[in-house]
Amino acid sequence: MSYSNKVIDHYEHPRNVGALNKDDPSVGTGMVGAPACGDVMKLQIRVSDNGIIEDAKFKTYGCGSAIASSSLVTEWLKGKNLDEAQMIKNSQIAEELELPPVKIHCSVLAEDAIKAAVANYRSKH
Amino acid sequence: MSLKLPIYLDNSATTKIDPRVLEKMMPFLTEEFGNPASRSHSFGWTTDKAVEHAREQVANAVGADSKEIIWTSGATESINLALKGAANFYQDKGRHLITVKTEHKATLDTMRELERTGFEVTYLTPETNGLIDLSKLAAAIRPDTILISVMYVNNEIGVIQDIEAIGSLCREKNIIFHVDAAQAIGKIDFSLENLPVDLMSFSAHKCYGPKGVGALYVRRRPRIRLMAQIHGGGHERGFRSGTLPTHQLVGMGEAFAIAKASIANELPRIKKLRDKLLTGLQSIEEIYINGDMEHRVPHNLNVSFNYVEGESLIMAIKDIAVSSGSACTSASLEPSYVLRAIGRNDELAHSSIRFSLSRFTTDEEIDYTVKLLNDKVTKLRDLSPLWEMFKDGIDVSSYEWQEHGERDIILHN
Numbered sequence: 001m002s003y004s005n006k007v008i009d010h011y012e013h014p015r016n017v018g019a020l021n022k023d024d025p026s027v028g029t030g031m032v033g034a035p036a037c038g039d040v041m042k043l044q045i046r047v048s049d050n051g052i053i054e055d056a057k058f059k060t061y062g063c064g065s066a067i068a069s070s071s072l073v074t075e076w077l078k079g080k081n082l083d084e085a086q087m088i089k090n091s092q093i094a095e096e097l098e099l100p101p102v103k104i105h106c107s108v109l110a111e112d113a114i115k116a117a118v119a120n121y122r123s124k125h
Numbered sequence: 126m127s128l129k130l131p132i133y134l135d136n137s138a139t140t141k142i143d144p145r146v147l148e149k150m151m152p153f154l155t156e157e158f159g160n161p162a163s164r165s166h167s168f169g170w171t172t173d174k175a176v177e178h179a180r181e182q183v184a185n186a187v188g189a190d191s192k193e194i195i196w197t198s199g200a201t202e203s204i205n206l207a208l209k210g211a212a213n214f215y216q217d218k219g220r221h222l223i224t225v226k227t228e229h230k231a232t233l234d235t236m237r238e239l240e241r242t243g244f245e246v247t248y249l250t251p252e253t254n255g256l257i258d259l260s261k262l263a264a265a266i267r268p269d270t271i272l273i274s275v276m277y278v279n280n281e282i283g284v285i286q287d288i289e290a291i292g293s294l295c296r297e298k299n300i301i302f303h304v305d306a307a308q309a310i311g312k313i314d315f316s317l318e319n320l321p322v323d324l325m326s327f328s329a330h331k332c333y334g335p336k337g338v339g340a341l342y343v344r345r346r347p348r349i350r351l352m353a354q355i356h357g358g359g360h361e362r363g364f365r366s367g368t369l370p371t372h373q374l375v376g377m378g379e380a381f382a383i384a385k386a387s388i389a390n391e392l393p394r395i396k397k398l399r400d401k402l403l404t405g406l407q408s409i410e411e412i413y414i415n416g417d418m419e420h421r422v423p424h425n426l427n428v429s430f431n432y433v434e435g436e437s438l439i440m441a442i443k444d445i446a447v448s449s450g451s452a453c454t455s456a457s458l459e460p461s462y463v464l465r466a467i468g469r470n471d472e473l474a475h476s477s478i479r480f481s482l483s484r485f486t487t488d489e490e491i492d493y494t495v496k497l498l499n500d501k502v503t504k505l506r507d508l509s510p511l512w513e514m515f516k517d518g519i520d521v522s523s524y525e526w527q528e529h530g531e532r533d534i535i536l537h538n
Contacts, residue, residue: 011437011440014508017507017508019513031510032527033526033527034526034527035471035472035511035521035522035526036470036471036472036526038434038436038451038471038475039434040510040511040526041510042510042513059508059509059510059513060508060509060510061432061433061434061508061509061510061511061512062434062437063434063436063437063440064436064437064440066434066437067437067508
C-alpha cells in the first residue's frame with residue numbers, strides 16, 4: 001500500500017491520542033466500526049459551556065489510513081462549534097490525506113465517529 | 126558486525142541465492158551456453174553432463190534415483206503435473222481426490238480446475254494445531270479415491286504433516302500419494318527410500334537456489350504414470366517438454382546438495398534463533414502462536430498480536446521484511462485462509478505475522494526484531510480502543526458492534 005506523506009506523518013506522529021472521561025457531562029464519545037471489519041474508531045470531544053469543542057482525543061484500531069483519518073479530524077474539530085463539526089465530510093478528509101480509493105471507507109468511518117460523538121454529547125444535554 | 130536494514134525474515138516467500146550456488150551457475154550463463162539436447166557437438170555434451178550431475182544432486186538430496194527426477198519450472202508446475210497428470214491418467218479407476226484446506230494455492234487451484242473437468246475433491250479441515258487427524262483422512266477415503274495430496278511443511282505456519290503415516294494409509298488403500306515438499310528441503314532430513322510417497326514436488330528458490338526452476342519426483346517402483354501437460358520435443362522422457370535451462374538446474378542441484386550437507390548443523394542453529402525470537406515476543410501480552418510448536422520446522426514462527434491491526438503493524442515494523450495474514454497486505458480481501466481453516470477468528474488472522482528465518486539470519490537481527498516488535502506493539506496498543514476495552518475488563522468479542530452502514534457499502538461499489 002503506497003500512502004501519501006500526510007498519512008505517514010499522521011500515522012507516525014498521531015495527534016491527540018488518548019481518552020477523556022466518558023462520564024463527564026461535557027464529553028461526547030463516539031465509537032464506530034467493528035473489529036471483524038478491521039477498523040474501530042473511538043473519538044471523544046470536550047465541549048465548553050458556550051458550545052465550542054475545546055479538546056478532542058481518539059484511539060483507533062485499524063490500518064494506517066484509519067489512524068491518520070482519526071488523527072486529522074481531532075485537529076480539525078478543535079475550535080469548532082457542534083454544527084460546524086457536523087459539516088466535516090468524508091470527502092474533505094479523503095482529499096486532505098490523498099487516500100487511495102480502497103481506503104475511502106476510513107474517511108467515512110471518521111465522519112461517522114464525529115457524528116456519533118456529537119450525538120452522544122447532545123444526548124447528555 | 127553492523128546491522129543492515131531492512132532485515133529479511135520472509136524466507137518462506139523466497140530465499141537469497143547462496144553465493145556458492147551462484148558461482149556454479151555463472152559459467153552456464155556465459156561460456157557454456159549449449160543446448161543440453163544437442164547431441165552432435167561438445168557444446169551440448171558439456172551442458173548435458175552438467176544437467177545430469179544436477180539431477181544426481183537433487184536425487185541424492187531426497188533419497189531418490191536420478192531417473193525419478195523430472196525438471197520443471199518450479200513447484201507450482203510440478204504440482205500441476207502431478208495432480209492433473211495422475212488424475213487424467215488414472216481417471217478410469219476413479220474420479221475422487223482428497224487434499225487439505227491449508228494447502229498452497231498451487232494445489233487448491235489445481236484441484237478446483239480438476240473439479241471443473243469432472244473430478245470430485247474432498248478438502249479436509251485440519252485440527253486447530255494445523256495437523257491432519259489421520260482417522261478423519263481415513264474416513265474421507267472412498268472406493269473411487271485415486272489420489273491424495275498433502276504438503277510436507279505448511280508455508281504459513283510451518284507445521285510438519287506425518288507423511289510416513291499418511292503414505293502408509295495410501296499404500297494400504299492403493300491410492301497415489303503426492304506431497305508438496307516446496308518448504309521441506311533443508312528443513313527436514315528425509316529419504317524417499319523409506320518414505321511411502323509416489324509423487325513429490327520441489328522448488329529451488331525456497332532453499333537458496335534460483336527462482337523459475339523445480340522438479341517432480343515420480344516413483345518407478347511401484348511405477349507411477351502421468352499424462353504429460355506440456356508437449357513438444359519430448360524432453361524429460363516425454364513428461365515435460367521444453368529446452369532445459371542449464372544454469373537454473375545447476376543452481377538447483379547445488380542448492381539441494383548444500384541443503385543435504387548442511388542440514389545437521391543448520392537446524393539446531395536456526396532453532397536456537399527461532400526460540401530466542403519466541404522467548405523475546407512472549408514478554409508481550411495477548412499473543413497467540415499459530416500452528417503446532419512441536420511438529421514444526423525451526424525456520425517458522427507465526428504469531429497473532431491481539432488488538433493490533435495487521436496492516437498498521439506491518440507499517441510500524443517496516444525495518445523488517447515479514448508477511449502478514451492480514452487481508453490489507455495481500456491481493457485478496459480475505460484474511461489468511463490457512464489461519465481461518467485452523468479456526469482462528471478474523472481479528473487474530475488479521476493481526477498475524479509470519480517470521481521465517483534462513484541460514485543467513487543472525488543473532489543481532491533477532492535481537493533487533495524482538496525489540497522492534499515490543500516497542501511497536503506497545504505503541505499501537507496505546508492507540509487501540511480494543512486494547513483499552515480489554516484492559517478495562519470489557520469482552521471485545523461480545524460487545525455489540527455497529528457494523529458498517531448502508532452508505533458505506535454503496536461507497537465500496
